Amino acid sequence: MTKAAVFGNGSWGTAFAMVMADAGCEVSLWGRRPALADTINATRTNPDYLPGVELPRGITATADAAEAAAGADFAVLVVPSQTLRENLAAWAPALGPETVLVSLMKGIELGTAKRMSEVIGEVAGVPAERVAVLTGPNLAREIAARQPAAAVAACVDESVAQRLQAACMTPYFRPYTNTDVVGCELGGAVKNVIGLAVGIANGMGLGDNSKATLITRGLAETTRLGLAMGADPLTFSGLAGLGDLVATCSSPLSRNNTFGTNLGRGMTLQEAVAATKQTAEGVKSCESVLDLGRRHGVDMPITETVVSIVHDGKPPTVALKELMSRSAKPERR
Ligand SMILES: NC(=O)c1ccc[n+]([C@@H]2O[C@H](COP(=O)([O-])OP(=O)(O)OC[C@H]3O[C@@H](n4cnc5c(N)ncnc54)[C@H](O)[C@@H]3O)[C@@H](O)[C@H]2O)c1
Numbered sequence: 001m002t003k004a005a006v007f008g009n010g011s012w013g014t015a016f017a018m019v020m021a022d023a024g025c026e027v028s029l030w031g032r033r034p035a036l037a038d039t040i041n042a043t044r045t046n047p048d049y050l051p052g053v054e055l056p057r058g059i060t061a062t063a064d065a066a067e068a069a070a071g072a073d074f075a076v077l078v079v080p081s082q083t084l085r086e087n088l089a090a091w092a093p094a095l096g097p098e099t100v101l102v103s104l105m106k107g108i109e110l111g112t113a114k115r116m117s118e119v120i121g122e123v124a125g126v127p128a129e130r131v132a133v134l135t136g137p138n139l140a141r142e143i144a145a146r147q148p149a150a151a152v153a154a155c156v157d158e159s160v161a162q163r164l165q166a167a168c169m170t171p172y173f174r175p176y177t178n179t180d181v182v183g184c185e186l187g188g189a190v191k192n193v194i195g196l197a198v199g200i201a202n203g204m205g206l207g208d209n210s211k212a213t214l215i216t217r218g219l220a221e222t223t224r225l226g227l228a229m230g231a232d233p234l235t236f237s238g239l240a241g242l243g244d245l246v247a248t249c250s251s252p253l254s255r256n257n258t259f260g261t262n263l264g265r266g267m268t269l270q271e272a273v274a275a276t277k278q279t280a281e282g283v284k285s286c287e288s289v290l291d292l293g294r295r296h297g298v299d300m301p302i303t304e305t306v307v308s309i310v311h312d313g314k315p316p317t318v319a320l321k322e323l324m325s326r327s328a329k330p331e332r333r
């Protein structure tokens, strides 16, 4: 039987543990609080992150990383992106030499502008063939309700992507394989920033033309960055690109979208942070995505606008006027 260790028992870690258990895996779900692990085992629910959802029998919760990692075929990493480096340094010694490390995270590291798979390779000292990414339009609450959805299992080694695909395929969860790890990770990280932008527009009372413009031009700047970094441009019209962008930008379940809406309605950054119970990756990653764009000489005007609103306190109305008064350009260049 395939064994998975899921490191992170927040909303997506718990929902993905359900997917793997439903796919027939034996799943160990790690979280840093022993009391929550005990509650999960005793009640078969995770009241802090997925209240009211019954967890399958194949999941055992623990706060002991070595216990979770023992014999794992897959170590699924799903903590806030900015905490990965420190956490993985503690978990790595417990991982076996054959364990495939799977990133479910959608962020870019602040300061280094590294993708999560790069941080994993560096900290765990594993080659790219042992690092995979699982991404796509996967709002945790909907997956936990077993609503049908598709995803992408990506690895530079296609056979590893296929093994991951088999380990999480269920009647309601349909992963496709891809070998474009760079494109898949960029799609997931940049869509959070565009989700913030669309949320801000929503909070300002703007309509669907404005939101469709942000989504489409957001995809254009994601693709520009991807091309500069050697990604396959077709990845961005797939589940990891357009698919995830549509889910995030249209759903009130998206934390990034909701965070943006709160800012657009006039909340300060501190007020919006206080109103957010879970991880909205784009809030930190908008700065590292902009950094990544600059390192590759790529113009990312929507990302720049989001950074100016979120971190420089620019009023959304002023930022919007500046965005709309940029010089005229061809649609493709
Ligand atoms: N929620 C979703 O719908 C969804 C879907 C796809 C991808 N993701 C991605 O998954 C990642 C995790 O998101 P989430 O939704 O599970 O977040 P969450 O806020 O629901 O849960 C985060 C988990 O990490 C833990 N955590 C927080 N800080 C930590 C630290 N310093 N050390 C160890 N553990 C820590 C929390 O206790 C919690 O268990 C993000 O990168 C997010 O973009 C989320």
Ligand SMILES: O=P(O)(O)OC[C@H](O)CO
Residues within 6 Å of the ligand: 106, 136, 137, 138, 139, 140, 192, 195, 244, 247, 248, 253, 254, 255, 256, 257, 279, 280, 281
């Ligand atoms: O809630 P968000 O904004 O982190 O989005 C969740 C998922 O990434 C959607 O695929």
